[in-house]
Amino acid sequence: MSINLNESSVGTRENRLGSITGYSGRLSDLVERSHCGTLGNHERCFSQSSTCNSSCGLSQLAGIRDVAVINHAPSGCTAVAPGIATLDRQMATKRGVTTDTVFIGTDMDEQDTVFGATGPLKDIVREIYRRYHPRAIFIGASCVTGIIGEDIDSVVDDLRDEIPVPLAAIHCEGFRSRIWASGFDVADQAVMTSLVKPPKQRSNKVNFKNFFESARDEIIDIFSNFDVEPTFLYVNSTVDELEHLSEAQATISICGTLGTYLGNALEEHYGVPYIRTINPLGVTGFETWLREIGKVIGKSDKVEAYIAQERAKYLPQIEKLKGELEGIRVVLGMGPGYTFEVTRVLEELGMEVVWAAAWHFDPNYDNGAVPPSMDHLLKNGSDFKLSITDQQNYEILNILDHYQPDIYLSRHPGTTVWAIKQGVPALCVTDEYMIFGYRGVLRFGNSVLDTIRNRSFEKNLAARSELPYTDWWYQQDADALMKEEL
Amino acid sequence: MAKKIKQIAIYGKGGIGKSTTTSNISAALSTMGYKVMQFGCDPKSDSTNTLRGGDYIPTVLDTLREKGRVDARDVIFPGFNDIYCVEAGGPAPGVGCAGRGIITAVTLFRQQKVFEELDLDYVIYDVLGDVVCGGFAMPIREGIAEHVFTVSSADFMSIYAANNLFKGIEKYSNTGGALLGGIIANSINQPYAQEIVDDFAKQTGTQVVSYVPRSVTVTQSELQGKTTIEAFPDSAQAKVYTDLAQRIANHTDSITPAPLDGPALRNWASKWADNLLAIEQSGTPISASVPATPLPTTSSIPASEKAVAV
Numbered sequence: 001m002s003i004n005l006n007e008s009s010v011g012t013r014e015n016r017l018g019s020i021t022g023y024s025g026r027l028s029d030l031v032e033r034s035h036c037g038t039l040g041n042h043e044r045c046f047s048q049s050s051t052c053n054s055s056c057g058l059s060q061l062a063g064i065r066d067v068a069v070i071n072h073a074p075s076g077c078t079a080v081a082p083g084i085a086t087l088d089r090q091m092a093t094k095r096g097v098t099t100d101t102v103f104i105g106t107d108m109d110e111q112d113t114v115f116g117a118t119g120p121l122k123d124i125v126r127e128i129y130r131r132y133h134p135r136a137i138f139i140g141a142s143c144v145t146g147i148i149g150e151d152i153d154s155v156v157d158d159l160r161d162e163i164p165v166p167l168a169a170i171h172c173e174g175f176r177s178r179i180w181a182s183g184f185d186v187a188d189q190a191v192m193t194s195l196v197k198p199p200k201q202r203s204n205k206v207n208f209k210n211f212f213e214s215a216r217d218e219i220i221d222i223f224s225n226f227d228v229e230p231t232f233l234y235v236n237s238t239v240d241e242l243e244h245l246s247e248a249q250a251t252i253s254i255c256g257t258l259g260t261y262l263g264n265a266l267e268e269h270y271g272v273p274y275i276r277t278i279n280p281l282g283v284t285g286f287e288t289w290l291r292e293i294g295k296v297i298g299k300s301d302k303v304e305a306y307i308a309q310e311r312a313k314y315l316p317q318i319e320k321l322k323g324e325l326e327g328i329r330v331v332l333g334m335g336p337g338y339t340f341e342v343t344r345v346l347e348e349l350g351m352e353v354v355w356a357a358a359w360h361f362d363p364n365y366d367n368g369a370v371p372p373s374m375d376h377l378l379k380n381g382s383d384f385k386l387s388i389t390d391q392q393n394y395e396i397l398n399i400l401d402h403y404q405p406d407i408y409l410s411r412h413p414g415t416t417v418w419a420i421k422q423g424v425p426a427l428c429v430t431d432e433y434m435i436f437g438y439r440g441v442l443r444f445g446n447s448v449l450d451t452i453r454n455r456s457f458e459k460n461l462a463a464r465s466e467l468p469y470t471d472w473w474y475q476q477d478a479d480a481l482m483k484e485e486l
Numbered sequence: 487m488a489k490k491i492k493q494i495a496i497y498g499k500g501g502i503g504k505s506t507t508t509s510n511i512s513a514a515l516s517t518m519g520y521k522v523m524q525f526g527c528d529p530k531s532d533s534t535n536t537l538r539g540g541d542y543i544p545t546v547l548d549t550l551r552e553k554g555r556v557d558a559r560d561v562i563f564p565g566f567n568d569i570y571c572v573e574a575g576g577p578a579p580g581v582g583c584a585g586r587g588i589i590t591a592v593t594l595f596r597q598q599k600v601f602e603e604l605d606l607d608y609v610i611y612d613v614l615g616d617v618v619c620g621g622f623a624m625p626i627r628e629g630i631a632e633h634v635f636t637v638s639s640a641d642f643m644s645i646y647a648a649n650n651l652f653k654g655i656e657k658y659s660n661t662g663g664a665l666l667g668g669i670i671a672n673s674i675n676q677p678y679a680q681e682i683v684d685d686f687a688k689q690t691g692t693q694v695v696s697y698v699p700r701s702v703t704v705t706q707s708e709l710q711g712k713t714t715i716e717a718f719p720d721s722a723q724a725k726v727y728t729d730l731a732q733r734i735a736n737h738t739d740s741i742t743p744a745p746l747d748g749p750a751l752r753n754w755a756s757k758w759a760d761n762l763l764a765i766e767q768s769g770t771p772i773s774a775s776v777p778a779t780p781l782p783t784t785s786s787i788p789a790s791e792k793a794v795a796v
Binding site: 040 | 627
């Protein structure tokens with residue numbers, strides 16, 4: 001389905017990509033049904049809370065330096081603001097830059113809900129511009145504005161002549177999607193429709209979509225070998241940088257889930273090639289990814305030279321590590337852009353994937369193709385058990401209890417804490433670059449070994465923790481509360 | 487460059503004959519050779535019935551609820567003369583939020599660029615009610631319908647609904663929203679009924695585009711599950727609808743109406759009540775105009791055309 005930049009809103013992952021949040025089965029079935037278009041979703045008759053696409057979308061935009069995000073919502077929806085503001089300031093400080101981005105809630109109340117609040121919203125936008133002079137203003141919708149049909153698009157249109165910076169309406173109404181990653185797409189839509197300008201020339205930049213740019217220096221260093229310079233998105237991006245995304249030589253994303261909308265939109269509308277290989281995690285991933293980038297930017301020779309040089313340096317160490325990791329039994333729970341990449345690395349290192357959980361699953365990306373990681377796994381003989389579960393902790397703890405893995409890996413801290421409370425060693429792979437490239441493989445492998453060799457923390461915590469789940473629940477299958485497929 | 491699609495919203499109080507009028511306009515436009523989509527925006531989801539032999543079609547929202555994912559093309563059904571029929575659908579009476587349903591259904595179509603891909607000439611939204619909330623205002627917002635017509639009888643509640651619609655149009659008029667094409671006066675069989683609608687049009691600075699008489703031909707057609715255009719194409723009533731459709735096809739410039747405020751509307755209605763009483767008692771009509779308020783300029787249709795349906 002083509003990407004429509006004439007609208008401020010963008011379809012949810014469920015509707016645009018057929019994405020699901022409920023499934024239990026095997027990799028081969030998931031991939032096969034993704035290819036033939038028959039994959040359906042399982043609702044649950046019981047569900048723990050998950051995460052909202054609003055906080056996802058708005059926090060992406062708040063990562064941009066010197067902008068304003070106005071959350072047109074009741075105050076509770078803006079409870080995420082302190083966390084977002086703190087994180088963004090820390091990320092800026094870590095990099096040695098400053099950000100004056102503000103995150104504001106409009107505090108919609110009963111009266112605003114009954115009578116509509118576009119008038120007060122306009123005044124708030126004017127006041128935010130007067131006080132902070134942001135480089136762009138993003139106005140987020142909420143469940144309340146969605147239900148009452150608050151027309152934030154007309155507010156944006158109305159103020160466009162009055163306020164001399166880009167304005168965008170962000171349609172991230174919380175109830176619209178079970179999948180928080182739908183928030184990545186609305187943020188991309190806002191950037192594409194309000195900031196990105198048509199290209200005037202091709203630059204020597206590559207757009208690099210990531211989360212927290214912890215490997216920024218390493219990646220700049222790698223790409224300097226190929227005469228290109230990465231622009232990292234969106235944490236610490238500037239409006240000026242984003243205006244020129246259309247001029248880049250390619251768009252790269254550390255995570256397929258994160259990058260699909262922006263990458264495909266830039267390719268479809270401005271001809272910027274989007275790199276669609278497996279991700280640069282592990283040896284195979286890193287090399288496949290680099291070779292494709294080399295091909296697209298016309299630097300294959302330099303890429304091959306770089307790979308040869310790095311292999312000589314790191315492969316002997318990786319081979320040695322493999323021996324120690326061999327046979328470690330792993331359960332993991334992550335977003336799909338990581339679950340099906342990390343499983344590949346685990347198997348590459350000789351570990352056994354006992355169960356893989358993904359917080360949602362996109363049977364295809366915005367170019368209509370099944371995520372490349374899936375075919376790669378299947379082609380290489382993987383067929384592990386898996387579930388698609390939107391952070392349903394009760395399912396994860398059931399799986400951990402049933403399979404008793406050596407280690408649980410997740411990218412979301414809350415879920416690793418629960419595993420530890422149940423006595424399972426857990427490693428939180430929050431840093432998106434923890435398994436990046438050859439050095440990342442070593443870093444990750446050693447962290448796994450450290451985690452499983454020092455078990456006193458989880459033993460002590462588990463001994464002192466009382467979990468809320470009953471024995472009855474642990475005797476059930478993890479998918480016992482899933483309903484028939486739709 | 488793609489051709490411009492003419493998007494029209496037809497509003498009116500429930501039961502006033504809005505879907506009948508809309509379906510006949512769609513049918514007449516299609517017989518003139520235009521590619522038309524009729525988009526029912528009413529939880530009753532029966533807007534397009536007479537274009538489909540009386541059949542109900544699966545609605546956008548029901549399909550979304552059942553499948554969790556909708557390709558907009560899967561909820562478009564062919565009707566009379568290949569008219570594209572869509573029903574937004576909505577919740578059962580008394581539950582949920584019908585207004586949000588309209589937003590969801592219309593947004594889905596817009597996101598998927600359906601109107602452009604079908605190469606349509608006309609999209610006609612048939613919208614329930616009197617714009618009670620933001621959801622029902624969706625089709626008159628920026629970028630959706632350009633022209634709004636309201637179906638109204640001489641009944642006071644129907645005029646009240648039309649006046650509310652005018653308030654909605656006025657609100658969105660300076661942000662690129664739809665403007666008013668005019669009033670389609672329905673069930674006009676008595677001279678005083680025409681006078682009432684004419685007077686309301688004058689007070690609100692708009693025009694009456696057509697007078698549609700109540701007709702048994704319409705009832706006969708609908709009992710067959712058809713529009714009058716399909717069932718009795720040579721009837722006088724079919725001509726009324728064809729003329730109306732032609733006028734809508736020729737219509738280019740809509741205006742911002744000047745709705746009456748609450749006291750002015752009540753005052754106006756009260757004077758007409760006195761007038762009707764006088765008619766009944768003595769057969770002598772009394773003038774019933776509301777105290778003068780500044781009126782915007784509007785084009786009015788020639789007197790000769792006003793007589794079409796009376």
